[in-house]
Amino acid sequence: MSKSQLSIEPYKGVRDFYPEDMRVQNHIFNVWRKTLQSFGYEEYDASILEPTELYTSKTSEEIVNEQTYTFIDRGDRSVTLRPELTPTVARMVAGRKHELAYPLRWFSIPNLFRYERPQKGRLREFYQLNVDLFGDASSNADIEMIQISSKLLKNFGMKEEDFEIRISSRRLINAVMTEWYELDEEGSKKLQKLIDKKSKMSAEDFAVKAKEIAGDAFEFFSFDPHSEVYEEAMALLPIRDAKEELDGIIDDLKARGISNIVFDAELIRGFDYYTGTIFEVFDKHPENNRSLFGGGRYDKLLALFGSDEVAATGFGMGDAPILETLKTYNLIPTSVAKRSTTDVSVLAIDEESIPHAEKLADTLRESGINVALNTSLKKIGDQIKHAEKTGIQYIIAVGENEAKSGEYTLKNIVTGEKFDGRTEEIAGRINSQV
RNA sequence: GCGACUAUAGUUUAGUGGUAAAACAUUGGUUUGUGGUGCCAAAUUCGAGAGUUCGAUUCUCUCUAGUCGCCCCA
Numbered sequence: 001m002s003k004s005q006l007s008i009e010p011y012k013g014v015r016d017f018y019p020e021d022m023r024v025q026n027h028i029f030n031v032w033r034k035t036l037q038s039f040g041y042e043e044y045d046a047s048i049l050e051p052t053e054l055y056t057s058k059t060s061e062e063i064v065n066e067q068t069y070t071f072i073d074r075g076d077r078s079v080t081l082r083p084e085l086t087p088t089v090a091r092m093v094a095g096r097k098h099e100l101a102y103p104l105r106w107f108s109i110p111n112l113f114r115y116e117r118p119q120k121g122r123l124r125e126f127y128q129l130n131v132d133l134f135g136d137a138s139s140n141a142d143i144e145m146i147q148i149s150s151k152l153l154k155n156f157g158m159k160e161e162d163f164e165i166r167i168s169s170r171r172l173i174n175a176v177m178t179e180w181y182e183l184d185e186e187g188s189k190k191l192q193k194l195i196d197k198k199s200k201m202s203a204e205d206f207a208v209k210a211k212e213i214a215g216d217a218f219e220f221f222s223f224d225p226h227s228e229v230y231e232e233a234m235a236l237l238p239i240r241d242a243k244e245e246l247d248g249i250i251d252d253l254k255a256r257g258i259s260n261i262v263f264d265a266e267l268i269r270g271f272d273y274y275t276g277t278i279f280e281v282f283d284k285h286p287e288n289n290r291s292l293f294g295g296g297r298y299d300k301l302l303a304l305f306g307s308d309e310v311a312a313t314g315f316g317m318g319d320a321p322i323l324e325t326l327k328t329y330n331l332i333p334t335s336v337a338k339r340s341t342t343d344v345s346v347l348a349i350d351e352e353s354i355p356h357a358e359k360l361a362d363t364l365r366e367s368g369i370n371v372a373l374n375t376s377l378k379k380i381g382d383q384i385k386h387a388e389k390t391g392i393q394y395i396i397a398v399g400e401n402e403a404k405s406g407e408y409t410l411k412n413i414v415t416g417e418k419f420d421g422r423t424e425e426i427a428g429r430i431n432s433q434v
Numbered sequence: 435g436c437g438a439c440u441a442u443a444g445u446u447u448a449g450u451g452g453u454a455a456a457a458c459a460u461u462g463g464u465u466u467g468u469g470g471u472g473c474c475a476a477a478u479u480c481g482a483g484a485g486u487u488c489g490a491u492u493c494u495c496u497c498u499a500g501u502c503g504c505c506c507c508a
Contacts, residue, residue, distance in 0.1 A: 009498095009499075012498095012499075055508085063506080063507095063508070064508095066435075066506090067506070067507085067508090083508065084508050086508070087508085112508095114506095114507080114508090116506070116507080117435080117436095117505090117506095118500085118501095119501080119502075119503090120501070120502080122507080270506085270507070270508090271507090271508065272508090273508090316508095347467095347468090349467060350467095379466065379467090379468095380466095380467050380468055380469085381466095381467095381468065381469050382469085383468090383469090384468060384469040384470090385469055385470085386469095387469085388469065388470075395468080395469090397467060397468065399467060400467095401467080409468085411468070411469095413468090413469065413470085416469095416470090418468095
């Protein structure tokens with residue numbers, strides 16, 4: 001390859017969407033949109049560019065400097081490509097705080113940028129469904145988040161037994177940390193980080209490190225209701241109170257037909273601003289056994305933007321994990337994976353037939369059919385090959401005979417079926433099949 | 435940002451210190467108004483740069499990219 005040639009590689013860590021990829025992407029977006037709209041959520045968006053301060057105020061400066069795309073514009077302003085949407089939505093809600101109607105149900109599908117080392121399922125640009133419910137401090141809001149999460153996966157075609165929803169509560173964790181282990185804020189954070197990483201170390205290592213933080217008496221708190229430790233802990237009111245709230249949420253979800261929910265005392269989620277219920281959804285497939293997405297309550301976030309506290313719950317769902325899951329379960333419909341969005345290819349046999357073919361194509365378009373006109377005048381076999389390769393399901397050849405009779409043969413090149421009829425009959429046939 | 439591994443055609447891969455191969459895909463043809471199989475033919479390749487050598491796709495180094503782990507995961 002000569003040096004003067006441009007590279008065909010996309011920029012590091014980003015993806016190209018060829019038409020067959022775009023169809024899959026659109027399918028994911030469509031399920032997201034349809035599901036959220038069915039729960040009464042409204043879509044919003046914002047620019048991918050934000051002033052850098054928006055992130056430094058909430059996230060640590062180190063993360064912003066090292067893990068975002070940040071640059072200085074021509075007016076000497078520091079600009080960052082949005083690495084997440086939450087500060088943006090918080091800014092937007094805070095900006096119209098008094099005119100908005102609560103509870104406020106909003107969702108968005110932004111593309112986000114993070115300057116990180118790319119890995120499988122973790123690129124530098126990705127799309128993420130963001131769902132937020134503002135202004136409802138009751139557990140009904142937490143329940144709704146989990147209900148939507150479950151519905152989303154089901155709308156993709158997953159079954160209840162395919163995934164598991166793990167739930168916990170920051171209130172409960174905090175109560176255990178302060179009341180049971182009697183840790184201060186710093187110790188509590190340390191222990192939580194350690195618990196978050198428990199699966200990456202041996203049980204012995206974990207026990208040793210945990211004792212360094214919580215003292216010799218450390219013993220991981222058991223939520224087994226039959227254990228003695230449990231009884232003792234429940235005697236401490238703040239713990240009992242938080243646990244009862246959580247149990248109430250779980251019971252309520254089960255009553256609504258969501259049975260694959262489990263309490264997980266070791267669920268932490270490495271995100272400081274959660275204040276209440278937190279949850280994470282796991283794929284149970286043996287080959288894709290991992291976290292899909294999660295979220296929780298973050299009532300204090302808007303206060304960071306100079307606003308009063310506004311109750312908020314939400315979750316984010318990236319496109320990469322869900323795409324992997326759909327592949328694992330073979331849940332991408334054939335019509336999405338293999339077929340063009342074009343329904344029919346109208347083939348002109350010879351030069352004289354082109355005007356007639358154009359007219360037919362236009363009429364079909366009027367009835368809502370997507371039509372590509374082939375005026376290459378190549379041999380009919382080649383035109384069919386072209387349609388097949390593009391993934392177009394139907395062809396109609398137009399030549400002298402059709403121009404005279406006004407009758408066409410509609411051929412389905414996937415099944416080989418043929419159908420004869422006049423324009424309206426052809427249109428009706430296609431519309432009834434597609 | 436740190437560490438390990440990898441890089442041969444569009445794709446998946448074989449192979450060698452003497453400039454390379456298969457399958458599938460692609461393009462054209464198989465006598466011209468209906469493709470998919472078969473048959474014939476063609477195009478395209480050793481990631482980039484430097485070094486060792488008479489000679490490097492092969493060995494060494496650097497870079498780039500990818501994969502996997504660590505950090506992080508808002």
